[in-house]
Amino acid sequence: MNAEKKMAEHNPFPGENNTGHVWDENLRELNNNPPSWWMIGFWASVIWWVGYGVLYPMWPMGQQPTKGILGWTQIGEYKDGLKEVDAVRAQHEQKIKSLDAAAVLADPGLRQYAQARGKVLFGDYCAACHGSGGQGNPGYPVLADDDWLYGGGIAKISETITLGRQGAMPAHVGTLTEQEIDQLAHMVVNLSQGKKADEPALALYRSKGCVACHGPNGDGVLATLPDGTVMTVGAANLLDGIWRFQPGGFESAKRTIANGVNQVGQPNTREAVMPAFGQTGKLSPDQIKILAAYVHQLGGGK
Ligand code: HEC
């Protein structure tokens, strides 16, 4: 006699819908249907699952799963997304072609577009020298402040990127005595700290040609046009605490005054070369417009 049969014969609850398994004399396993809410959920999920399998890729078939009658693929969805982005981009690029950098900056939609695209271009072409947010590096000017060598108006910035820049300041080791260089360096430090220059130093500043480039006030501005555009030769503003050449201060100023900037044959000269990106074809005119608008938004001005 097998165990099942024996148990059934000894089922102490014969009228009940149990499986015949009894433990501890009265603990039984019942054979009821699951509750109807559970069955509804179960069949609904089976139907959903079959439907999904018909519509979407699902069943593994050797190399590839079944395709599903909708023909949906992940890569297809990605490509559709790309097409949408390309369409929006083409629209903006088309507009930019017919405008100059100032007009790009003036159009809110294009300005936003230039912000996004410019960030990528800036990372690829400019960040190595100017830092990823234009915060500058030792020897490379900050672009994210409103302190400009060549002017921060959109037209000046475009010109800088297109043609490049190379500041030039003569070495003064041959034309000034060491004492005069010290005097001028002291004056520059004083000015950078908001103090007044003393008269003898100012007289030197005027008579030794500094004024021709750094301007009558020492702020690097030679003239301001009626529209607010400044005229400069790229000479640093000597009145603010921002040092073009690190570490700044007395010794730094002395070195610059003595050896000049970009002076061939002057071993201790300061090097300051901003490459040309337009003339050399490294960037297209449209890319330059986008970058100029981007840089202007970092810290542009007049
Ligand atoms: C190889 C390093 C280098 C790279 C790359 C470079 N720059 Fe410059 N950039 C310089 C230097 C150096 C100067 C300062 C030139 C001077 O002192 O005469 C400068 C100056 C500038 C100025 C003028 C700042 C002012 O105060 O007037 C702007 C604007 C500028 N760069 C933008 C850019 C943009 C935009 C890019 C990318 C397309 C870029 N630079 C790439 C080195 C670089």
Ligand code: HEC
């Ligand atoms: C021919 C134009 C020219 C003349 C003349 C000239 N400078 Fe300059 N100077 C420059 C330029 C351009 C720079 C900035 C270089 C750059 O960033 O490209 C500069 C930079 C400096 C700096 C560095 C400032 C800093 O922030 O690091 C000092 C200091 C300075 N000049 C002082 C003088 C003094 C003093 C004289 C007169 C003896 C003088 N310069 C004459 C063009 C000139």
